[in-house]
Amino acid sequence: MLIKTTHAPRCARALMLLIPPIWLGLIIGISFIEAPLKFTAPGITIPLGLGIGRRVFLAMNIAEVILGVLLLIALISMWRNHRRQELPNFGKMQRYSFIALILLLIKTAIIRPLLAVHTDRVLEGSFEGGSTTHYYYIGVEAILFVVLLLLMVSAIRGLIPPTAAIDGVAKNNKEASEH
Incomplete structure (x- = not known):
């Protein structure tokens, strides 16, 4: 049960809770596991x-762009409702979402094209490989990972009830079962 956020669209809340862990899984699976092992x-x-x-x-980047667009849609939807009634932790969700989207833009529009130039040269045989651009990509990916973790924690804290509310529900359920 969600608290104090019933005015925020259910789909937007679900997206805000689901996108960060899905995106984190994508980064872990591809960037942190597949790429080095390959x-x-x-x-x-x-x-x-x-x-x-x-x-x-390329496939990962397409998936990230889709996740980024969905995150932006959820954020806009929640922001429209936040203006009417304040959402807990919305400021942090907004800040981390924008940072994640900016990092995605940097990766997509700047770093990946530079990496493509390097890999083209390696594939042509005119370059041995090993560019500092890979380190920029890894750095942006690591920062994105941390930002998505912070976004996930902020969304959970803002959209899922605190344990006190859960304990209250458990207490009510226990009392109901005793009668």
């Missing part, structure tokens, strides 16, 4: 790993 697999050459990585990260 190059340690037997028979994977640098060009083959780069080719696979480009496709995987």
Whole structure:
């Protein structure tokens, strides 16, 4: 049961609660697990790993953009209702959402195109690999990870009742079962 947020659209609340953990799972699965392990697999050459990585990260980026758009829609929907009746923790949800969207924009519009130039050169054979751009990508991804964790915690604290309310429900249920 959600408290003090019944005026906020249910779909927007659900999106605000679901998008951060889904996005975090995507980052963990692709950036933190798949990408590093890919190059340690037997028979994977640098060009083959780069080719696979480009496709995987393109798919991940498309999924992230979709999640970002859904997050923005949820945020706008909640903001419209927040103006009428204050939502707990909405300021933090708003701040972390905007930071996540800005980081996504930086990754998509600046860093990925620069990485594409580097990987093109490696695939042509005119460059050995290893660019500082990868470190920028990793840095932005790590910051995004932390921001999404903070967004998830803020959304949970703002949209799910505190334990006192849950204890009260449990107490009422216990009393009802005794009668």
